[in-house]
Amino acid sequence: MPNPPVPLLPEPVRRLAAWCGVVLVVTAVLAVAIWLCVVFQTAVTPVLLAVLGTALLGPMHRRLIRMGMNRSLAAALTCLAVVGFAGGATYVVVLALVETGDEIVDALRRAGRTLAEHFGAVGTSVEDITENSKELLEKFGGTAASGVVAGLSVVGSVIAMALLALVLIFFFLRDSHRAVGTLRSLVPSRSGDLMEAMGRRAFEAVEGFMRGTTFVALVDAVLIGAGLLVLDVPGALGLAALVFVTAYIPYLGAFLSGAVAVLVAFADRGWIIGLWALGLVLVVQMIEGYVLQPVVQSRTVQMHPAVVMLAITAGASVAGILGMLLAVPVTAALFGVVSELRARYADAGADAGAGTAPPGPADPADAA
Numbered sequence: 521m522p523n524p525p526v527p528l529l530p531e532p533v534r535r536l537a538a539w540c541g542v543v544l545v546v547t548a549v550l551a552v553a554i555w556l557c558v559v560f561q562t563a564v565t566p567v568l569l570a571v572l573g574t575a576l577l578g579p580m581h582r583r584l585i586r587m588g589m590n591r592s593l594a595a596a597l598t599c600l601a602v603v604g605f606a607g608g609a610t611y612v613v614v615l616a617l618v619e620t621g622d623e624i625v626d627a628l629r630r631a632g633r634t635l636a637e638h639f640g641a642v643g644t645s646v647e648d649i650t651e652n653s654k655e656l657l658e659k660f661g662g663t664a665a666s667g668v669v670a671g672l673s674v675v676g677s678v679i680a681m682a683l684l685a686l687v688l689i690f691f692f693l694r695d696s697h698r699a700v701g702t703l704r705s706l707v708p709s710r711s712g713d714l715m716e717a718m719g720r721r722a723f724e725a726v727e728g729f730m731r732g733t734t735f736v737a738l739v740d741a742v743l744i745g746a747g748l749l750v751l752d753v754p755g756a757l758g759l760a761a762l763v764f765v766t767a768y769i770p771y772l773g774a775f776l777s778g779a780v781a782v783l784v785a786f787a788d789r790g791w792i793i794g795l796w797a798l799g800l801v802l803v804v805q806m807i808e809g810y811v812l813q814p815v816v817q818s819r820t821v822q823m824h825p826a827v828v829m830l831a832i833t834a835g836a837s838v839a840g841i842l843g844m845l846l847a848v849p850v851t852a853a854l855f856g857v858v859s860e861l862r863a864r865y866a867d868a869g870a871d872a873g874a875g876t877a878p879p880g881p882a883d884p885a886d887a888a
Contacts, residue, residue, distance in 0.1 A: 558838060565839075566681050568846050570688035574696070575727035575849075576734065577602060581693045595693040599686055714864065718857045725856035726849045736812045737767030740774070740804055744781060747800040751793050753785045769844050770828050774805060823848075823855055 529537070557564045577598050584594035703719050704712040745760025753759070759781045766773030778801035786794030823831075828848055835847025 554838060561839065562677075562681070565842065566684040566688055568850070569681075569685040570692055571726065572730055572846075572849060573602065573685065573689040574692040575723065576730040577689065577693065578696070578727060579731075581696075591694050591697075595690045598693055599690050602689070603686070717864070718860050721856040721860040722853035725852040729849050729852045732813075733768055733770075736808055737764045739812060740764070740767055740808060743804045743807070744778075744800065747804075748781060748785070748797065751785060751789065751796055751800070753781070753793065753797060754788050755784060759784065769832060770848055771825060772829070772832055772844075774808070778805065823851065827851065 580601070581594050581598045584597060585591060589597075699719070700716055703715050707715045741760045741764035744763050745756055748756035748759055759777070762780065763774075763777040766777045782794060782798045782801060785797035828851070831847040831851040832844050835843030835845075835850075837843070839846070
C-alpha cells in the first residue's frame with residue numbers, strides 16, 4: 521500500500537491557521553456590519569432606540585394584555601405613557617439644568633481657580649475646560665441664532681428620529697408575538713431552534729440591562745440629590761438630573777457626574793462640605809456596585825468592566841455620545857448570543873462524547 525501523504529504543515533500550525541481564518545472572517549463581517557450601520561445610521565438609530573424602548577416597556581405591555589386589553593390598544597397606551605413620562609422627565613431635567621446651570625459653571629470655575637492655586641496644572645486644566653465649555657455653548661448659541669435654517673434642520677432630524685422610534689416601538693410591541701415566527705422564516709428550518717434561542721437570549725440581555733440600569737440610575741439620582749440638598753450644595757436638582765442621565769453610560773457616566781458634584785460642593789461650600797460630598801458619591805457608588813448591580817442585574821449577561829469600557833470607547837469613536845449610550849446594550853446582546861452558542865455546543869460536545877464512549881461490561885461478573 522502506498523504511504524499516506526505527509527502534511528505540509530504540522531497539526532498545531534494548521535489549527536492556528538484555521539483559527540486565524542475564522543477570526544479574519546468574523547472581523548470582516550463585523551467591519552462591514554459597522555460600516556453599514558454608519559452609512560445608514562439615520563434608519564439604524566431609530567431601530568436600535570425602538571428595540572431599547574421595547575425592552576424597557578415590554579412588561580407594561582404584557583401586563584395590559586393579561587388584563588384582557590387588545591394588543592393594539594395596549595401598545596398605544598404604552599406609547600402614550602412613554603410620551604408622558606419622557607416629556608415630563610425631559611422637562612424636569614432641562615428646567616433643573618437651565619435654572620442651576622450658571623451656578624454649576626461658576627462653581628466649577630471657582631474650583632478650577634482654587635485647584636490651580638494649590639496643584640498648578642491640574643486646576644488650570646479644570647478651569648480651562650470650564651471656560652472652553654462656556655465659550656463653546658456661547659458660540660453654538662450664536663451659530664444657531666445666525667443660522668436658523670441649519671438649527672431647524674438639526675431639530676427636525678432629531679424630532680423625526682424620535683417619532684420614527686416611537687412608531688417602531690408601537691409596532692414592535694403590538695407584533696411582538698409574531699417575532700419568533702418572523703425570525704424562523706428568515707432561516708432554514710433546521711436552524712430555527714438555534715435562531716430563536718439566540719434571539720430570546722439577546723433580547724433578555726437587553727431587557728434586563730435597560731430595566732436594571734433605569735432602576736439603578738433612579739436610585740443613584742435620588743440618593744445623591746437628597747444628599748446634596750442636605751449639604752446645601754447649589755444646583756442639587758440639576759446635579760441629580762445629570763447623575764440620572766449619565767448613569768446610562770456605565771462607569772464613565774457615574775465618574776463624570778460624581779466628579780462634577782464634588783467640584784461644585786468644594787467650590788461653593790469649602791473643603792469640609794466637599795469632602796462630605798465626595799464621601800456621599802463614594803458611598804452611593806459602593807451601594808450600586810456591591811448591592812444594586814448584583815441584585816438587580818443578576819439575571820442579565822454579566823460583563824467585565826474592561827469589556828464595558830472598551831465597548832463605550834468603540835461606540836464613542838463610531839457615533840459619539842449616541843454610540844456610548846448604545847454600545848453597552850448592543851454588547852450585552854452579543855454576549856447573550858455568544859453564551860447561548862457556547863452552552864449549546866458544550867452540551868452537544870458532551871452528548872457526542874457520551875455517545876462515543878466505549879460500553880462497559882453489563883455485569884460485574886463479566887469484568888472478572
